[in-house]
Structure formats: structure tokens, C-alpha cells
Amino acid sequence: MNKFHAVVGAALLALAAAAPAQNRALGVLNSVIGGGGGAAIANPLGNLLAPAMATPAATAAGGNDLFALLSQAGDVIDEAREIEIGRQLAAVLLGGKPLHPDLQLQRYVNQLGRWISLQTTRPQLPWSFAVLDDPGFNAFAAPGGYVFVTKGLVDRVDEAELAGILAHEITHVVDRHHLNALRAKARAGIATSLVASQLRNNLGGAVQAQLLALGKNLYASGLDQGDEFDADRNGVALAARAGFDPYGLASVLQQLRTETPDNPLFTLSLATHPPAQQRLDQLASAMGNRLDGLAGKQRMTVADRLARRR
């Protein structure tokens, strides 16, 4: 939907004040994962803020190598490097916006997202879903399985709508939309002009500067419209496969359609996505009435769901 990739642009710009927020975010994440995840669930965000050299993928390919890899045409980026690129971007995004402190809500969104991700062709990715403490209406993903939604979004949708949004973001990850866009930007040399100022401000250090410059550029400008329409269409099918009302996403788009671009809570998400009406038209022609039989399930609000779990 509205997704929301855009908050990231703001998050990246907020880097200078990031350290305390990063520490808070990490603490919440550890609580979330330590408290309810279960032993079988990996903790991909647990070492999110550790130095890049601390992970096996980074040891094999440090930030400079990752950037070189992105810049080369033709080479396949293996999954370990894809995850490492996403981890580095996600660390920056988390640094700009703290996680919401409601651990019950974090667990719920994480479990909902993981359930949907299990229905994809890439269930083995270290999927992680988190709610950012931000009143805006936004959602975004990073390569390798990192997905974030804002509290302002969660407050305005029901469960089927949230499932539709997560499925849209999950589709971006499964189809490597951000990774491919980063590669295109790297090959076009977009990072070069941005790196100098990043280094001057000592944001992330020299190793990650080029990667972060690319990410900042990508999340501020958004993906191609074609990728967005694909994520809408495939996300609807994915949400239905996971057992949710396939009209959840369309319902959110209808909500967005009535928002004016000058509402600050929606400004970023509207700016980085095709117009909601256009997305609805595309969805309508793709869906027809094929999914009507799956629609009309009883509405479950997020608040009701959480109350049942308490």
C-alpha cells in the first residue's frame, strides 16, 4: 500500500541522531525475540548493530566488496550476501526510528508476517517483521527478509488489511525488487556523488558509505511502478494463499485514495508509490471476480486479536 518505503528516506536523514535510538531498538528486538519467538526461530536482527565483520557473510564480503558486487553486471548475488546487504540497510533504518515498545504487538506482527512468508518460494530467509514507533502511515522492506510497518499504519488497518500490506512487502523481498534496484543504481554510478558527504559526517564508516548512499537514494525515490504493481498483484495472491481476505490490500488502497497529499502522515507513502486509484485499477483488472469466493471473511481488528491473545 502505501507503503511506505518512504519513511526510510527520512530515517536515513535522521542518522546523525541515531545512536540512542539504535540502542533502544535493539533492546526491544532482543526482548521480542527472547520472549516469545521459540527456540526454532532464528534471531536475524539480534546482531543487527554489530560491526559488519562479526557476521559470516560480512567476513566473506565486507561493505566495499558488497558494493563492488552490486556494481558488477551479470554476477549472481548469493543469498548470504543479499541478506547481509539487507541487514546493513535495516540497521540504518532502525537507527532512524525506534521500535514501538508494545512487545505483544511486535510478536503479533512478527508472527503474522512469518506465517505469510512461509507461503512464498523463499520461506528459508531470516524473515523479521517489526513495528516502528512512528505515527505516519508507512511500510517498507529491505533485501533478505526485513519488513517494517509504522504504528500509525497498524492503528488504521484491520488484520486482513495488515496481511495485505505485509504480503506486498514480502513480495518485494521474494522478487528481489530492492536488490535489483540497488544494483541498477550502483551501475549507474549514483552512489559516487553522495558518498563524500556521508564520509564527512562519518555516518556508518567508510566501508558502508557507498551502500548506505545507494539505500538512501533508493528509499527516498521509491521503486519502479512496475515493481509496485507486481507486488500488489502477487501480494494479493499471497495473502489469499495464507488464508486472509484477498481484498485487504484493495481496502487499504481505497483508504489511501481519499487521503490528500498534504496530510503529513501520508506524504511520504503517497510520494513513493503510484497513485492509489491507478493501483486499484490494475488490481481490479488482474483480480476480476476470481477471488470473490474468498472474500467477505469476518473482520478482525488488530485490537481484538491482541485482546484474545492476552
Ligand SMILES: [Zn+2]
Ligand atoms: Zn511497494
